[in-house]
Amino acid sequence: MACRLVILASGTGTIAQAIIDAHELDIEVVAVLSDQVASQVLERARTAGIPNECIPVGNSRNQWNSEIIEKTAAFEPDLVVSAGFMRILPPDFVHRFPTINIHPSLLPDFPGAHAVRDALAAGVLTTGSTVHWVDAGVDTGPIITQMQVPVLPGDDEITLHERIKKIERGLMVTTIALILPTLEQHV
Ligand code: GAR
Numbered sequence: 001m002a003c004r005l006v007i008l009a010s011g012t013g014t015i016a017q018a019i020i021d022a023h024e025l026d027i028e029v030v031a032v033l034s035d036q037v038a039s040q041v042l043e044r045a046r047t048a049g050i051p052n053e054c055i056p057v058g059n060s061r062n063q064w065n066s067e068i069i070e071k072t073a074a075f076e077p078d079l080v081v082s083a084g085f086m087r088i089l090p091p092d093f094v095h096r097f098p099t100i101n102i103h104p105s106l107l108p109d110f111p112g113a114h115a116v117r118d119a120l121a122a123g124v125l126t127t128g129s130t131v132h133w134v135d136a137g138v139d140t141g142p143i144i145t146q147m148q149v150p151v152l153p154g155d156d157e158i159t160l161h162e163r164i165k166k167i168e169r170g171l172m173v174t175t176i177a178l179i180l181p182t183l184e185q186h187v
Helices: 014-020 038-049 061-073 091-096 115-122 156-185
Strands: 003-008 025-036 053-054 079-082 099-103 124-134 143-150
Touching: 003 014, 003 156, 014 025, 014 038, 014 156, 025 038, 025 061, 038 053, 038 099, 061 091, 079 091, 079 156, 115 156, 124 156, 143 156
Parallel strands: 003 025, 003 079, 025 053, 079 099
Antiparallel strands: 099 124, 124 143
16 A cells, blocks of 8 residues: 655745655655645645645644644644655654654754755855654754765855755655655554
């Protein structure tokens, strides 16, 4: 049986699109959930005929925490993939659903929301991307895969992030392929 996968994303969703297009994987993307109503990733889901929903963070963070758990649970995922989802997931979420996240740095270096900017500011010559299991911390869970990306002379946050994103699509698809057999034991 195909692995039931829920994607969480906030923005343009190029990594989500790579997962949706990865027909070689034994997965079914059962839902795309976003916290941003205008995010392009929801449009991508609609185009692909995948159920999608926006769960905006309103006044109550507690309510959002319950809602994201409830709505994700309704799709009975075997795996949740955070692909450019710019929210911290509540501990109850990550304890309940096996969840992976992709982050645009070589963790444990440069966790948080401004990884590319922080890497540039630190003057590193090499950065990259990490796919890791999500735990209750911020970008602290066990690392599954990493790929290095060089920082080139003249790079700014946009050019460097675009170069990282080019390799993140393949890295995410490869990582899902890598962990799928281990997930099947849990289903
Ligand atoms: C990716 O670079 C991903 O690593 C990053 O958001 C981008 C999403 O791109 N995630 C984070 O920064 C999470 N802390 P996309 O919207 O084009 O898929």
